[in-house]
Amino acid sequence: MSKTSLKTEPKSFSCKVISFGAWGDGFESWNELVELIEKKGATLKEGTSSSKGPKPEVIPANERRRSPLPVRLAVETSWQATQAANIDPKELTCVFVSGFGDTQLTDYMCKVLATESKELSPTKFHNSVHNAAAGYWTISTGCEKAANSVAGFQDSVSLTLMEAMIQCQQEKKPILLTFFDAPVSTVLTDIMGNGSSFSFSMIIAPDDTLYAGLKLNDKEVFLTAKVIAESSCWPDLVNVHSDIEDCYTNNPSARILSLVELLRGVGDKSRTFPMGQHSSLGLSIV
Amino acid sequence: MDIRLVDYESTTAAALDIIGLRKAIANQTSGLRPNDFPRSPLKTWIGRIPEVDDIQLGEWQSRNNALAALGLEQGTIKSTIDSLIKRFSATRIGVVMGSSTSSIDRTETAYSHLDSEGRLKPEYRQPQVHNPHAPSLFVAHYTGIKGPALTINTACSSSAKVFATGARWLNSGIVDAVLVGGVDTLCLSVLHGFDSLQLVSTEPCKPFDQHRDGINLGEAAGYAILMRPEDTATDLGVKLAGYGESSDAYHMSHPHPDGLGARLSMQQALDMSGVPAEMVGYINLHGTSSRANDLIEGQLIGNMFPRSTRCSSTKAWMGHTLGAAGITESLIAVEALRRGLMPGSMNLDQLDEHLDLTISAENIQGDLAHVMSNSFGFGGNNCTLLFSKAEQ
Numbered sequence: 183m184s185k186t187s188l189k190t191e192p193k194s195f196s197c198k199v200i201s202f203g204a205w206g207d208g209f210e211s212w213n214e215l216v217e218l219i220e221k222k223g224a225t226l227k228e229g230t231s232s233s234k235g236p237k238p239e240v241i242p243a244n245e246r247r248r249s250p251l252p253v254r255l256a257v258e259t260s261w262q263a264t265q266a267a268n269i270d271p272k273e274l275t276c277v278f279v280s281g282f283g284d285t286q287l288t289d290y291m292c293k294v295l296a297t298e299s300k301e302l303s304p305t306k307f308h309n310s311v312h313n314a315a316a317g318y319w320t321i322s323t324g325c326e327k328a329a330n331s332v333a334g335f336q337d338s339v340s341l342t343l344m345e346a347m348i349q350c351q352q353e354k355k356p357i358l359l360t361f362f363d364a365p366v367s368t369v370l371t372d373i374m375g376n377g378s379s380f381s382f383s384m385i386i387a388p389d390d391t392l393y394a395g396l397k398l399n400d401k402e403v404f405l406t407a408k409v410i411a412e413s414s415c416w417p418d419l420v421n422v423h424s425d426i427e428d429c430y431t432n433n434p435s436a437r438i439l440s441l442v443e444l445l446r447g448v449g450d451k452s453r454t455f456p457m458g459q460h461s462s463l464g465l466s467i468v
Numbered sequence: 469m470d471i472r473l474v475d476y477e478s479t480t481a482a483a484l485d486i487i488g489l490r491k492a493i494a495n496q497t498s499g500l501r502p503n504d505f506p507r508s509p510l511k512t513w514i515g516r517i518p519e520v521d522d523i524q525l526g527e528w529q530s531r532n533n534a535l536a537a538l539g540l541e542q543g544t545i546k547s548t549i550d551s552l553i554k555r556f557s558a559t560r561i562g563v564v565m566g567s568s569t570s571s572i573d574r575t576e577t578a579y580s581h582l583d584s585e586g587r588l589k590p591e592y593r594q595p596q597v598h599n600p601h602a603p604s605l606f607v608a609h610y611t612g613i614k615g616p617a618l619t620i621n622t623a624c625s626s627s628a629k630v631f632a633t634g635a636r637w638l639n640s641g642i643v644d645a646v647l648v649g650g651v652d653t654l655c656l657s658v659l660h661g662f663d664s665l666q667l668v669s670t671e672p673c674k675p676f677d678q679h680r681d682g683i684n685l686g687e688a689a690g691y692a693i694l695m696r697p698e699d700t701a702t703d704l705g706v707k708l709a710g711y712g713e714s715s716d717a718y719h720m721s722h723p724h725p726d727g728l729g730a731r732l733s734m735q736q737a738l739d740m741s742g743v744p745a746e747m748v749g750y751i752n753l754h755g756t757s758s759r760a761n762d763l764i765e766g767q768l769i770g771n772m773f774p775r776s777t778r779c780s781s782t783k784a785w786m787g788h789t790l791g792a793a794g795i796t797e798s799l800i801a802v803e804a805l806r807r808g809l810m811p812g813s814m815n816l817d818q819l820d821e822h823l824d825l826t827i828s829a830e831n832i833q834g835d836l837a838h839v840m841s842n843s844f845g846f847g848g849n850n851c852t853l854l855f856s857k858a859e860q
Contacts, residue, residue: 458617
């Protein structure tokens with residue numbers, strides 16, 4: 183069977199962007215993050231600490247005490263995004279991604295397993311699954327929809343955008359995306375040197391009359407993407423505080439900041455993000 | 469939905485390849501053995517694949533990657549990938565791998581060999597291995613596939629969900645073929661983690677039996693190549709007709725008592741495929757042999773399907789292979805669809821007295837048009853796949 187001409191042109195796919203949530207070292211909301219992105223000389227907010235992290239109110243208190251930092255980061259921004267969009271979390275299919283996973287729990291498990299007794303805490307063991315954030319989110323909100331938990335290492339942001347946008351288009355459902363990474367454990371820092379907490383959530387919806395009411399601040403903002411058969415590098419940020427720049431370089435989830443710039447009209451009108459060594463994701467706003 | 473399977477392979481403790489697995493199922497020979505995993509004193513049975521032990525991969529070394537490589541060397545899967553790369557180009561083929569452990573086995577080993585300052589020794593400084601995306605990074609490297617590569621880590625539903633993602637990628641047109649797979653290896657984390665939850669049996673597992681008392685852990689690699697029907701000149705006459713994905717919204721490590729999420733995922737798969745429940749001839753159940761899973765899943769099946777639908781759990785052949793279970797058991801269901809031999813629920817002596825479903829220890833012959841496979845994971849993460857016979 184011969185190739186058709188249709189396939190040589192990359193097909194684009196698009197979705198509406200509805201709302202955001204953000205929490206990291208130096209900001210605790212989308213508005214505070216925007217300030218850092220848009221205002222030259224903006225300073226990081228004092229008082230946030232990556233070691234303590236957020237306390238998302240949606241997780242019941244007894245569960246919250248047992249929930250690891252990456253889970254609390256992810257649930258906090260997911261909750262912010264659903265509140266901003268005024269959407270019931272039960273209505274949202276979700277896709278969670280962390281580039282490095284919960285390395286503090288990996289560290290705990292590997293240290294215990296290197297001992298004679300090998301007695302693991304059952305709670306820490308079930309929290310060690312990569313989909314712990316998706317689990318805590320769906321349990322806390324009563325969401326029975328599909329919950330995905332994916333990994334893309336350094337290219338987690340681009341691969342997850344692609345995955346979620348395709349799911350949104352194919353299944354014609356609104357989707358919550360959450361990107362989160364917490365500081366890496368001491369032992370693994372030699373090979374994965376992230377020292378910052380960063381989480382970002384975004385709700386997207388299909389371009390469908392069923393979801394006509396879902397808008398970003400009363401505007402319809404469309405994100406369009408295509409898969410490009412070329413390599414690329416993560417673009418430099420245009421206009422940010424140097425601490426955020428470090429976070430962007432070292433925290434895989436913080437690479438969403440380049441999309442935040444695009445959404446806020448900072449810099450070029452389109453962006454190209456790497457997806458592995460040989461493919462890229464081209465993104466633009468309409 | 470119509471997404472075709474053009475090739476597949478399975479590597480488990482029961483057999484190194486799918487032809488061997490076919491024989492192991494026909495003869496009811498199990499690959500389970502008393503636990504002999506290094507440094508693990510647990511009294512249990514495991515589905516270990518000794519051939520993994522000697523595979524050397526240099527900077528990619530991990531038990532998980534070694535099993536991924538061993539799986540890719542079986543049957544025709546690699547030559548099929550090579551011919552698809554020639555036909556479409558390497559960038560038009562995607563990879564979606566599912567795993568729960570990724571390569572944490574290697575991190576465990578690294579931690580037991582830290583240097584005097586408590587740091588990773590040089591041979592363990594492998595950033596591309598010590599991360600949850602390791603399986604797809606390695607499989608893309610090993611096969612030469614250059615299109616998008618994503619890893620799904622939703623515990624024991626991981627490599628069922630790869631079919632859903634692969635189907636969406638194909639339907640969106642971003643790729644012309646997708647290699648979907650699952651790979652998980654035995655390691656101390658899972659052996660002692662499941663033991664901490666008191667879920668491990670000291671005996672060979674007995675799914676759905678009145679006297680079952682827990683799971684046996686196993687390791688496996690499985691692969692399938694998916695394509696759109698219009699692009700396949702020849703295929704296996706099997707299509708992915710529907711999938712269901714849902715959440716329990718109940719507990720991190722205990723299934724919903726009424727099987728709410730499991731019901732949703734099965735119903736979605738039926739709805740998407742347009743196949744009524746009574747047309748499903750065989751269901752490969754999640755059937756871990758834990759008290760809770762088998763009771764809840766078994767009651768649901770009894771409520772949702774007629775007695776003409778036959779069911780079994782095949783975990784007594786290779787154990788619970790966690791993130792590789794979804795694809796391993798989907799391929800067993802596909803084999804049943806193609807060959808008309810439904811595996812029994814090996815080790816079943818006496819069905820749980822609370823259950824009423826059509827299940828037996830013996831294999832059964834019969835023509836099938838539609839089959840299903842269930843996979844349920846920690847976090848209340850559920851996936852059901854429905855495969856149907858398709859015109860070639």
